[in-house]
Amino acid sequence: MFLQIVNLILPIAVSLALGMIGRQRGWFGTEGINAFKNIVCKVMLPLVLFNAMFTAEYSVSALFTVAGCFLGLCLALAIGFGLRRVFPQFGKYMPFMISTCESGMIGYPLIAMLFGTLGMQRFAMADLPQTVFFFSIAASLLQVEDGLKPSASSLLKNIFTAPPFVGMLCGMIPGLLNLDARFSQTALWETYTSLIDFLTGPTTVLILLFLGYSLSFRKELIKPVAVTSLLRFLVMGTVGALVAFIVFRFVPYDRVLLFSILLLFLLPPSFAVPMFSKLEGYEEYISTTISFCTIITLLIFIVMAAITLA
Secondary structure, three states, rough: OOOHHHHHHHHHHHHHHHHHHHHHOOHHHHHHHHHHHHHHHHHHHHHHHHHHHHHOOOOOOHHHHHHHHHHHHHHHHHHHHHHHHHHHHHHHHHHHHHOOOHHHHHHHHHHHHHHHHHHHHHHHHHHHHHHHHHHHHHHHHEEEEEEOOOOOHHHHHHOOOOHHHHHHHHHHHHHHOHHHHHOOOOHHHHHHHHHHHHHHOOOHHHHHHHHHHOOOOOHHHHHHHHHHHHHHHHHHHHHHHHHHHHHHOOOOOHHHHHHHHHHHHHOOOOOHHHHHOOOOOHHHHHHHHHHHHHHHHHHHHHHHHHHHHH
C-alpha cells in the first residue's frame, strides 16, 4: 500500500514543483500558462467529459446522484450567504468561495488517477449538477452582486456555450441512447479509445503545472483566506456527507460513487469565479483562497486515497 500511495503522490508533487520552478525561472510566462489553461478547458476537458458521459451507466442511482448533488450545492450557497453576514469583512464573493467547485481542472484528474475510466464515469454524474449549478445559479448571482441583471437568454447562453457542458451534453445524448454498447462491439472502438487516451493524456500534467505556477500567498491575506478556507471545508464536507448519506438511502452502495460525491464537495472553489465577476479589489483574496484550498484538497485526496487503498 505504501508504494501505491507514493506512486500516487509523487507525480502530483513533482508536477506542482515544476510549475513553481517554472514561474521562478520564467520558463512559461503568463501567456504560456494561459495557453495551457485554454487548451485544457476548451479541448482536453470537454473530450474527457464527452467520453465520461458517453460511456457512463444511466440508471435510477444516477438520477438520485444528480438531484442530491445539485440540492447540496444550493444548500452550501445559501449557507455561504448566511456566513457572509457574520464575516462581512471578507467581501461579497465569500459565498462563492464557500460553495463552488473546480471539478474540471482538479476533480477529473484526481479521480482518474485512482479509479481510471470508471472513476470518471461515476464522477461525471456528480459533476453534471455542479456544472449546471455554476453556469446558471452561481454565475447569475455573481453578476447580480456586480450590479447586473442577467436575462434568461444570457443564463442559457452561459450554460450551453460553456465547453465543459457542451462536452457533457454531446456525450450524454448518445450515452442515453446506449450507442456506446453498440459502438464497443465494432472494430473502431479500439481506435476511438486510443484517440481519446492520446488527446487527453497530458491533461493532468498541464493542470498541475498551472496550479504550481499559480500558487502564491501574501501575509496580509492569511487570516481572511484561512478563515474562508476553514469555513468552506466545514460547510462543504458536512453537506457532502449529508448528500452521500441521502443518496445511498435510495441506491445501492457504490464505493467509487461515494468517493466521487465526497471528492466533489472537497474540491477547491471554481477557477471560473473570476471570469464571471468584476472582482473589485478582491482579486488577491479570491486567487489566494483558491490556491490555498487547492493545497488542502490535494492533502485530503491523499488521505482519502490512502484509506481507499488500505
